[in-house]
Amino acid sequence: MQQLQRDGRASFQALGRAVGLTRTAARARVARLLDRGVVSVVTLIDTTVAGQMVVAHVSADVTGSALAAAHAIAGLPSAAFVSVTSGQFPVIADLRTASDADLAADLDWVRALPGVRGIDVVRAVDMVRDAYRPGPVRRAVSTDGVDRALLAGLERDGRMTYADLAALAGLSPAATRTRVLRLIRDGVVHVTVLVDAGQTGRLARAGLGLNVSGAARGVAERMAAFEDVNYVLTGTGRFDVVAAADASSEGALLRTMEQIRGLRSVERLQSWRHLQIVKERYPRLTQLGGSRA
Helix, strand or coil, X not given: CXXXXXXXXXXXXXXXXXXXXXXXXXXXXXXXXXHCCCEEEEEEECHHHHCCCEEEEEEEEECCCHHHHHHHHHCCXXXXXXXXXXXXXXXXXXXXXXXXXXXXXHHHHHHCCXXXXXXXXXXXXXXXXXXXCCCCCCCCCCCCHHHHHHHHHHHHCCCXXXXXXXXXXXXXXXXXXXXXXHHHHCCCEXXXXXXXXXXXXXXXXXEEEEEECCCHHHHHHHHHCCCCEEEEEEEECCCCEEXXXXXXXXXXXXXXXXXXXXXXXXXXXXXXXXXXXXXXXCCCHHHCCCCCC
16 A cells, blocks of 8 residues: 555556565455555646646534535535544535635635534645645646646546557557656656555544744645655645644654644644544546536
């Protein structure tokens, strides 16, 4: 699973070599993980390429069923992550839209949901570490129609063969491989796997909101280097920095939070635990024009 998270398109031969298995045995193991739902292959497109330029962390205060409100919000095409939490706000969501106007419309829709009595929004300024990417988001690069055809194919199946991708793009398999490797190298696309935390023991998942003195970007960059931190943004609103941590145990999560509290310029740290993740699926190129549920 760790090898697939680093490179969701790794060959079975490479996977087997990394963990001491034959190619056939690695293929069988991966097939079993996929069939049991332990992992799912996902393709993450850089937000500037996908057209999702606006990212917002939304906290919803609700009356009645938090789970019902979370499922309603999860119906938004812009909702990348939705969770029921133990914190001050029962529902947390990550919305990604193509413009501020689209974000405003989605926020109005959330406010009008039955049971939602108010929301708090942190509008992202810098995405320092995006969820499940191998490192900080890179500078956007230009893409053309062929690249977008390849990206759309990878979104359908992150492990699609170069021959099948070539048929979509109208290129030779060799030229297709060169294009795909360039898109991966330049940070336009990252193929990885999402892992069912309940199957792996990584059960301590938390969201973090920080207020800092001085430059928020410096604090965010130091946080992004911590092993258990997989998402960090700076923003405007009640928090200067919003982050997520995915730890193997309560003790590991506590150690990470203590490290963060110890960072210079951190004035306050607020945390919430994810009790049930309702949606964790990042918006796709094909969903950009989608309507609200």
